[in-house]
Amino acid sequence: MREIERLGPRPMLEVIADCGGWDSARWDLNRLLYKAQGVYSAAALFSITVSLDDRNSSRYVIRIDQDGLTLPERTLYLAQDEESEKVLAAYRLFMERLLSLLGADSVQQKAQEILQLERQLANITVSEYDDLRRDVSAMYNKVTLGQLQKITPHLRWKWLLDQIFQEDFSEDEEVVLLATDYMQQVSQLIRSTPHRILHNYLVWRVVVVLSEHLSSPFREALHELAREMEGSDKPQELARVCLGQANRHFGMALGALFVHEHFSAASKAKVQQLVEDIKYILGQRLEELDWMDAQTKAAARAKLQYMMVMVGYPDFLLKPEAVDKEYEFEVHEKTYFKNILNSIRFSMQLSVKKIRQEVDKSTWLLPPQALNAYYLPNKNQMVFPAGILQPTLYDPDFPQSLNYGGIGTIIGHELTHGYDDWGGQYDRSGNLLHWWTEASYSRFLRKAECIVRLYDNFTVYNQRVNGKHTLGENIADLGGLKLAYHAYQKWVREHGPEHPLHRLKYTHNQLFFIAFAQNWCIKRRSQSIYLQVLTDKHAPEHYRVLGSVSQFEEFGRAFHCPRDSPMNPGHKCSVW
Numbered sequence: 001m002r003e004i005e006r007l008g009p010r011p012m013l014e015v016i017a018d019c020g021g022w023d024s025a026r027w028d029l030n031r032l033l034y035k036a037q038g039v040y041s042a043a044a045l046f047s048i049t050v051s052l053d054d055r056n057s058s059r060y061v062i063r064i065d066q067d068g069l070t071l072p073e074r075t076l077y078l079a080q081d082e083e084s085e086k087v088l089a090a091y092r093l094f095m096e097r098l099l100s101l102l103g104a105d106s107v108q109q110k111a112q113e114i115l116q117l118e119r120q121l122a123n124i125t126v127s128e129y130d131d132l133r134r135d136v137s138a139m140y141n142k143v144t145l146g147q148l149q150k151i152t153p154h155l156r157w158k159w160l161l162d163q164i165f166q167e168d169f170s171e172d173e174e175v176v177l178l179a180t181d182y183m184q185q186v187s188q189l190i191r192s193t194p195h196r197i198l199h200n201y202l203v204w205r206v207v208v209v210l211s212e213h214l215s216s217p218f219r220e221a222l223h224e225l226a227r228e229m230e231g232s233d234k235p236q237e238l239a240r241v242c243l244g245q246a247n248r249h250f251g252m253a254l255g256a257l258f259v260h261e262h263f264s265a266a267s268k269a270k271v272q273q274l275v276e277d278i279k280y281i282l283g284q285r286l287e288e289l290d291w292m293d294a295q296t297k298a299a300a301r302a303k304l305q306y307m308m309v310m311v312g313y314p315d316f317l318l319k320p321e322a323v324d325k326e327y328e329f330e331v332h333e334k335t336y337f338k339n340i341l342n343s344i345r346f347s348m349q350l351s352v353k354k355i356r357q358e359v360d361k362s363t364w365l366l367p368p369q370a371l372n373a374y375y376l377p378n379k380n381q382m383v384f385p386a387g388i389l390q391p392t393l394y395d396p397d398f399p400q401s402l403n404y405g406g407i408g409t410i411i412g413h414e415l416t417h418g419y420d421d422w423g424g425q426y427d428r429s430g431n432l433l434h435w436w437t438e439a440s441y442s443r444f445l446r447k448a449e450c451i452v453r454l455y456d457n458f459t460v461y462n463q464r465v466n467g468k469h470t471l472g473e474n475i476a477d478l479g480g481l482k483l484a485y486h487a488y489q490k491w492v493r494e495h496g497p498e499h500p501l502h503r504l505k506y507t508h509n510q511l512f513f514i515a516f517a518q519n520w521c522i523k524r525r526s527q528s529i530y531l532q533v534l535t536d537k538h539a540p541e542h543y544r545v546l547g548s549v550s551q552f553e554e555f556g557r558a559f560h561c562p563r564d565s566p567m568n569p570g571h572k573c574s575v576w
């Protein structure tokens, strides 16, 4: 720690010098783009990633997408309401503070120019709210390098990608463009913006990504910005900052320790059984659906059968030498900033190498200690890390009502993602392929429309929830709750009813719903709600609970809610 404080801005000044310093009009733009994207892993103007090809999930492909903003949503730059004006003012101040700490000249002018360019990028960025960003087939544009060069003539693609990937790509190499219009306009923007300003913007993107690793004045500046955006009043304790960084840069190594202490083989087997039970219920419900025709049902069933499930942790974690392989970069006690750069560079290398490798379907996107779970449409795969398979969500010794209401509804949620407005666009092998008949798909969309309207009517701190933006998550919440509930009823049929809990007035069916609600128990400040509604695909937690339970018959029955009361409306939305 003392060393970090002693060095102050110096480690970053070296990075800035490596990027040609501020105000350089001589540096080649492509060279700086390579530094930003390929060395420091900072998206600037756009992002370049290696991902599974959405139309051929057995191979990796280079993917280019819009990504040039520092603030998390384009509308924050457009200052359309009081809250976003405040955020924008805080961001400007943050820029000026950081630039001053780094000893840059004409700080205000520089901040103003960079902000102006980011605002121009915000203007051409398509919001994740937009229907355009929800239709993957329409976004997907596979082009050759030669074609890409014609679409965006003011960049030197072959040179840039050759540098980043250490390859000699041919003109026919295919890449996937997810934001064609945006990239065309970026190319225009490059032509019309003074070189010096573009250069400063690119350097700024590198600075902003790395500044959290510098001395306390830098961390304080970051905290000031976070305070305006999220309402957090105290900076994070140093111990937590360190743990967070260890988690980010050595996730699997930490995970090995975590799993050793907190996750047994018996737990793994039990959770796997739980997943199978919930999958079985979905299979059963598919049969009963009246709005889906036989042909679509057969495809939906096939998707269910093919769905991969990973529980707990990846197998390699039990072999120390395999864990070592994940971290083959230099680390020294006295060179914190350099360690971070080494880690970034190493993961870049792993990522770019994938482009010529076969797809490994067993890789994990999260370390096992993560308190999270995910469904990956292009692998048709659900993953439940050991971190989420813990109390209060799951405990092998809990009553089953709590386990089904807790982790069971999460499992049901991830499973339903395979059939929501996004995941439903992918087939059983993870390819972007329409497997619905037109009649069934239009009935699905009509049913989904009911959920859009339901959530559109929720407000929190005067903020309206966006029903369309949160649709996939809401479909998954409503579906997951039902699947877990019916799976619990099946368990009760097979094992007999559970004993009432001593001195507790609730039945086990009620406890199931209480456990579900506790999954989303959280306290938020108004600033954080503003940002959440703007950027998060999940509805605010309060409505994840109320929205889901109010649309489920069995909730009304369990708690004796009168028909047509707010928690038991006569007409309910239902997809799965």
Ligand SMILES: [Zn+2]
Pocket (backbone or CB within 6 Å): 413, 414, 417, 473, 476
């Ligand atoms: Zn989800």
